[in-house]
Amino acid sequence: MSLQRFTQRLERMDTDILIIGSGGSGLRAAIAATEQGAKVIVVAKELLRDAHTGWAMGGLNVAMKAPATPQMHFKDTIDGGWFINNYKLVKIFSEEMPERIHDLEQYGVKFDRLPDGSYFTWAGGKHSAPLNLCAGDYTGREMMQGLLAEIDRLAIPYLEYHYVTKLIKQSGRVVGAFLIDMKTGEYKFVQAKATIVATGGGGHMYQINTNAPSNTGEGYAWALDVGAELVDMEMIQFHPTGMAYPPEKRGKLVTEKVRGGGISKGLLKNKLGERFMERYQPDRLELAGRDEVTRAIFQEIQEGRGTNHGAVYLDITHWEDGEAERIVPDVFAEHMEIGVDIRKQMMEITPSMHHMMGGFVINEWGETNIAGLYAVGEVTASIHGANRLGGNSLAEGQVFGRRAGMHAAAYSKNAQTAYIAQQALDAEVSRIEAFLQRKAGAQASAILQEIKAIMWNKVGIIRDAEKLMLAQRELKKLQDEAHSLCAEDKSQVQSCLEIQDMLKTAEVIILAALQRQESRGAHYRSDYPQLDPAWERNIRVYKDQEGKLVTKVVSPVKE
Numbered sequence: 011m012s013l014q015r016f017t018q019r020l021e022r023m024d025t026d027i028l029i030i031g032s033g034g035s036g037l038r039a040a041i042a043a044t045e046q047g048a049k050v051i052v053v054a055k056e057l058l059r060d061a062h063t064g065w066a067m068g069g070l071n072v073a074m075k076a077p078a079t080p081q082m083h084f085k086d087t088i089d090g091g092w093f094i095n096n097y098k099l100v101k102i103f104s105e106e107m108p109e110r111i112h113d114l115e116q117y118g119v120k121f122d123r124l125p126d127g128s129y130f131t132w133a134g135g136k137h138s139a140p141l142n143l144c145a146g147d148y149t150g151r152e153m154m155q156g157l158l159a160e161i162d163r164l165a166i167p168y169l170e171y172h173y174v175t176k177l178i179k180q181s182g183r184v185v186g187a188f189l190i191d192m193k194t195g196e197y198k199f200v201q202a203k204a205t206i207v208a209t210g211g212g213g214h215m216y217q218i219n220t221n222a223p224s225n226t227g228e229g230y231a232w233a234l235d236v237g238a239e240l241v242d243m244e245m246i247q248f249h250p251t252g253m254a255y256p257p258e259k260r261g262k263l264v265t266e267k268v269r270g271g272g273i274s275k276g277l278l279k280n281k282l283g284e285r286f287m288e289r290y291q292p293d294r295l296e297l298a299g300r301d302e303v304t305r306a307i308f309q310e311i312q313e314g315r316g317t318n319h320g321a322v323y324l325d326i327t328h329w330e331d332g333e334a335e336r337i338v339p340d341v342f343a344e345h346m347e348i349g350v351d352i353r354k355q356m357m358e359i360t361p362s363m364h365h366m367m368g369g370f371v372i373n374e375w376g377e378t379n380i381a382g383l384y385a386v387g388e389v390t391a392s393i394h395g396a397n398r399l400g401g402n403s404l405a406e407g408q409v410f411g412r413r414a415g416m417h418a419a420a421y422s423k424n425a426q427t428a429y430i431a432q433q434a435l436d437a438e439v440s441r442i443e444a445f446l447q448r449k450a451g452a453q454a455s456a457i458l459q460e461i462k463a464i465m466w467n468k469v470g471i472i473r474d475a476e477k478l479m480l481a482q483r484e485l486k487k488l489q490d491e492a493h494s495l496c497a498e499d500k501s502q503v504q505s506c507l508e509i510q511d512m513l514k515t516a517e518v519i520i521l522a523a524l525q526r527q528e529s530r531g532a533h534y535r536s537d538y539p540q541l542d543p544a545w546e547r548n549i550r551v552y553k554d555q556e557g558k559l560v561t562k563v564v565s566p567v568k569e
Contacts, residue, residue, distance in 0.1 A: 020197040020435060025051045026422040027415075028186055028202035030174050030229075033061035034150070035387030035407030035414075036208030037157040039376075042415030044164050048422055051200060052161070052168040053189060055224050055504075062210050062222035062388075063404065064154045067265035067340060069121075069144025070408070071137075071401035072107040074129050078139040080104040087402060090136045090299055091367075091395020092531040093546050094242070096567040099392050102374055103402075103409050110408040111143065117156035121145050134270050134400040136299045142401040147265045147338040150404060172198070173504050174228075175438060177205060178430060179236045183381035185428040188438045195500050197442075199435050203422035206376065206384040206414055207232065208407075212515050214458075216363035217466040218261040220249055229389040230518065231511035233370050234559075238378045239552045242368035242391045243515075244522035247398055247532045248471050250278075250303040252362025254321030256348060261362035266400040268326060268338055268357075269296045278307065279323040279356070280315035286322070301397045301532045304361045308471045311360070321358040329353070361471060365403060367394040367532065368522070371550060376414025382425065384414045392567070396531025445506045451496035454505035457488055461512060464488075469520055474537040478524045485520065489513050518559065522549045525561055 027043045029036050032054035043050050054061065071087075073080045083104035088095050115121070121143050122130040131140035145152035161168070171192045178186050178199070186201040212227020213219035233240055251264040269276040278296050280286050290306040291298035298306075307322050316322055326334060334342045334353050345352050370378050370385035372392065377384055387407045394402060468481035492513055495506040526549060528542035529535050547563050554560045 020199065020439065023051065023198060023200045024427070025049050025200060025202050027051075027204045027206060027418050028053065028200050029206045029208060030187060031061070031208030031210060031387070032058045032168065033063035033208060033210055033387060033407065034153055034157060034404055035411035036061075036206065037161055038408050038411030039206050039208060039386055039415035039418070040166050041157070041160050041164065042412040043419040044166050046416055046419035048419035050166055052166060053172050053174060053187070053200070054168060054170050055173050057170050058161075058168055059154060059158060060222070060224070061154065062225050063150045063407070065220070065222050065263070066150025066404055067147045067263055068134070068267055068400050069142040069149045070107070070111070070405040071141040071399060072111055072143050072405060073104070073141065074108055074111060074131060074143055078131065078141050080107075082139050083107070083141055086136060086138050086141065087393070087399055088395070090397050090399040092397060092541070093395065094530070094548055094566050095395035096392035098567050098569060099374060103393055103406060106409050107405050110405070110412065113412075114153060114156055114408065117160040119145070119152055119156035132267065132270050133297065134266050135297045135303065136294065136399055142270070144267065147267055147340045153404065173507070175442060175507055177232045177236050177383070178434070179380070180428050180430060183428075184236055184383040185430065188435065190442070190500065190504070192500060192504060197439055199430065201427065201430065203425035203427065204382050204384060204418035206386060206418055207370065207389055208385070208387045208411070209389050211366040211388040212512065213363050215461055215465045215512055215516055216470070217462040218252060218360070219363040220252055220261055220263040221363070226508045226512055227515040228508060228511035229385070230369060231514040233378070233385075234514060234518070234553050236380055236383065237553065238380050238383060239371040239550050240369060240391070240518060241371045241548050241550045242395070243366075243518045243551060244526050244533050244549065245367035245394075245396050245531060246363065246469075246519065247300060247365040247367060248304045248361040249364035250300055250307055250361055251324055251359040253344070254317070254319040254358040254360040259344075259348070260360070262344070263362070263364070264324065264341055264357060264359055265338060268324060268341060274326070274329050277325045278303070279325055280310045281317050281322075282315060284315075286310050286315070299397050300400065301534070304471060305534060307361055317358055319358050319360075321360040323356040324359045325356045326352055327354055327356065363466075365398050367391060367396065367398055372410070374413065375417035376410050377417065382421070384418050386411045386414045396533060442503060442507070445495055445497040445503050448494065448496035451494035452491045454495055454497070454502060454509045457492060457495075457509050458505070460484070460488055461509070461516060465516060469516070469523060471534065473523055473533070473535050475524065478520055482520050482524070485513065485516055489517070518551050521559060521561065522551060525549055
């Protein structure tokens with residue numbers, strides 16, 4: 011049965027650096043490593059150009075012109091993260107970001123400028139100065155075009171529609187990864203002196219999310235499986251403004267630029283027409299932190315002041331003529347498709363899971379605690395702390411993608427090529443084939459829907475111990491069910507593998523959320539509603555020698 015779906019051929023490939031993920035951070039790492047003379051292979055589970063970075067609407071935070079300075083960028087990021095960021099990494103980030111903008115421009119990326127030729131920048135939520143540099147409301151797409159052009163110019167090889175099933179570790183270091191070519195069904199082992207994980211987040215664990223379908227969170231599970239540490243996994247960002255309807259568009263991002271990028275600002279109103287942010291954040295109003303705005307919207311809806319679609323209104327009908335089409339053309343077009351002219355009608359929006367602040371523990375070069383293993387982008391932690399500022403994600407990937415690529419290239423020059431016994435690879439083939447050999451069993455699609463419901467309803471915007479412990483029990487049942495997952499073809503095999511990794515990631519999120527008995531940033535506990543200074547700390551999670559999850563609480567890196 012299985013041979014009709016996968017070939018028995020196992021191809022071995024060899025490279026200096028394997029980069030898993032083709033978003034902004036992964037591509038920037040590939041460029042940097044190649045420029046240092048390393049041999050690189052980029053692996054994408056979809057088309058290279060379809061990475062989640064291309065979905066990003068907002069811009070990149072950077073101190074490109076007065077009054078913004080790197081010091082202000084640093085302070086805003088620390089304040090926005092509620093002081094549990096890694097200060098050392100944030101300092102590097104804020105200081106190096108201007109030069110990374112020049113890199114992108116060399117690749118052909120065009121940012122918005124004013125008539126006098128200077129950059130157009132705007133202040134997003136919790137920004138003390140205009141830090142956000144963008145390209146319309148399609149910055150991610152513009153960035154990807156430039157990065158892909160540079161990938162082509164440098165002739166960097168890549169594998170599209172290849173799914174990584176696991177990282178391969180030998181003698182204490184990661185030496186590559188096992189892949190399935192989802193088009194041909196062939197198995198591949200890419201042996202690498204250094205591996206960079208750039209797999210993005212795990213938004214599809216949640217019912218309502220802004221993420222690309224490829225964001226299923228397997229990178230976090232890989233970290234645990236090879237002994238790497240994760241941190242801040244309880245910190246899940248919900249963007250305040252996702253589309254509320256129609257159902258097929260529910261959760262789709264409505265950029266923060268709607269609230270901060272115009273001459274006038276977008277206003278949030280409930281069904282009574284009240285500008286409700288005046289009650290919650292009278293100083294910053296609609297441009298408070300994403301965590302604060304999200305909870306305000308959620309409370310308005312929960313208390314019956316939302317619309318029939320479970321939403322509130324976002325109003326830009328007071329903007330000047332032509333401003334909507336010029337400043338947020340994608341948002342304008344998206345709403346016109348559903349018959350809503352945002353120049354004359356208010357948008358209906360609802361919170362949507364957007365970003366994972368937690369992830370791999372890394373140093374300033376993207377190194378993890380496992381030799382030969384690097385990580386960059388959303389799959390890492392420490393820059394954002396308890397809440398990410400809009401504009402810091404695209405930017406972070408450029409700074410640390412470059413750094414990881416450079417360091418991995420230097421590391422690979424001295425690393426020895428490891429020999430992996432065929433037996434180890436055969437064991438992975440057997441694990442994959444088992445899904446196809448089962449005549450009956452659990453269905454990945456059904457378990458996925460249950461995960462989404464558990465995470466949205468019990469590990470969402472407002473949490474408490476009762477809901478979290480119930481989520482823990484329900485997740486354990488799903489983990490037991492997942493042992494009997496079955497598949498009829500190779501696409502279903504990928505779904506089975508994604509589900510098993512998603513369950514591992516969800517377990518860590520719940521574990522950390524239960525342990526943090528306070529409210530900080532995106533983590534809000536109704537049973538512990540206050541910020542607790544004693545919890546100005548980070549929760550790290552890893553597996554012990556017996557494979558059990560272990561947590562340790564540590565102080566943030568502040569120098």
